[in-house]
Amino acid sequence: MSLPNALRSPFLRWGLVALIQLALIAVPLADRLQVQMSGQEVVLNLRPVDPRDLLRGDYVILNLEIGRVPVSLQMQGEIFGEGDTVFAGLEITDDGSAKVVRLTRTRKDAGPLAIKGTDTGFSDGRVTVDYGIDAFYLPEGEGKEIERLPAKRVQVVVAIHPDGRALPLRLLVDGKTFKSDEVF
Template identity: 60%
Template sequence: MSVTSNADAPGTVSGARSVFRLPFLRWGLVALLQLGLIAIPLADRLQVQMTGTVVPLELIPVDPRDLLRGDYVIINLAIGQVPANLPGGETVEAGDQVFVGLTRDGDKPAEPAVLAKAREQAGSLAISGTVLSKSEEEIRIDYGIDAFFLPEGEGRIIERLETARVLLEVSIAEDGRSLPVTLLVDGKAFRSDSIF
């Protein structure tokens, strides 16, 4: 004669607990998945900021307003337009993913030195971008850095400054990914977009 326990039978207290645990487990997994999806871009940004090389770049700011987020400066990097005769420029076409090798001279803004389709051909410091257009004179490149958000009212200050007084420090990772870090005015930090 075998004796069976009713402890795990459906309808018992123990069986009811396992049924109730399943929905909580599902919702917990959904919550973890959502948190993971939120954390991925933040982790990518943190990696670029922590491992990247910070270089100043020239820009031409324009000041629109975003009613939901305050002021922001549209970033038009000077290296967004490189000479068509830059070494490697003859090999690229509109739509190509490229790496722009940069040279630095002290605290002066970094300058484009070479264009390459492969990261290893662009030198020790290179920023990645996409070729927007190519003419006989210049190649226009988008680096994905198009805005720098500021507290409300500060965008007007930047708009009134001479372009030569404003620089943007950008962190560039080894693989060419980049993000804006600090807006500089007269060589001093005006506003930081750093995670820390």
């Protein structure tokens, strides 16, 4: 079987290869943009740690307070296992940060504001949940500055899409933007 004349051209073949590569790059960016543009912004408390990534520079590990959820917040009758998808229903507190008020298996049961995560284990009466937003990248040298701050002074603003996907937008120190990771 022979190729049509149009596909025999090396320019067309290389052009198709380039389009496929661009599509592979664009898909994650489009997902990130969708969460940022249509997600609700929520402030989360965290405890930062400053490691380094040789390729990307400094970053702050986002050790979210909402990452350890008391078992008492699980919907009655629901039992989660390691690797299960869970939804943490959030409520905004008086200080403006979010806290978990329920943990469910479905987005619908979680309430109007919910973040999607994965159950990664259970200990000390708490379910550990990974929300997939565990690092915030900073320019070289700025990670050390964050590491020296008391944990209570550092927060992260995330965008939460209605389906539960989340994306870190800004790192806050004392309620003021320290670094922004927003696309627009």
